[in-house]
Amino acid sequence: MSASPLKHNTYFDGQVQSIGFERHGRRASVGVIAPGEYHFGTEAPERMTILSGELAAKPEGGSWSQYPAGTVFEVAGKSGFDVRADRACAYLCEFL
């Protein structure tokens, strides 16, 4: 397992989980958000692409927007955002 270039991440008691990987020196992850509301902090800026389901997201100081599958939003670095899923929602997160 230690030789795998993939990394399993788990947050909020397993309610959000992702698999991290690297492509051309850039980090990314694919993951799933179980129903609920969660807050994430960012170090690097992130681009979130919704793959399956729908996600509500609110950047720090901003307001809630709804993102169905196929849509994308970006989050500033050294910041944070809230997300809310009514059903399981799969995403691709790219670190910019």
Place this chain on the structure above:
Amino acid sequence: MSASPLKHNTYFDGQVQSIGFERHGRRASVGVIAPGEYHFGTEAPERMTILSGELAAKPEGGSWSQYPAGTVFEVAGKSGFDVRADRACAYLCEFL
């Protein structure tokens, strides 16, 4: 962790990992395939959508085809397929 509706799956010593979830009673997973060649068997038919990177795939008795990000292929149930990734490749697998 035990209450999470998400399931972390790991195959081939962690070289392929996925997060399984359910939406509207249908099972799906998002995952990443580290560089290498792997064989998977299927129970249910599967639809594979390539999210990031590129994947070569060969159904049982078929020939290799190349699937870049954004493309899709389906695999018959009670069957199997080979995949080959030159770099990390992220996918969405939907059980049909």
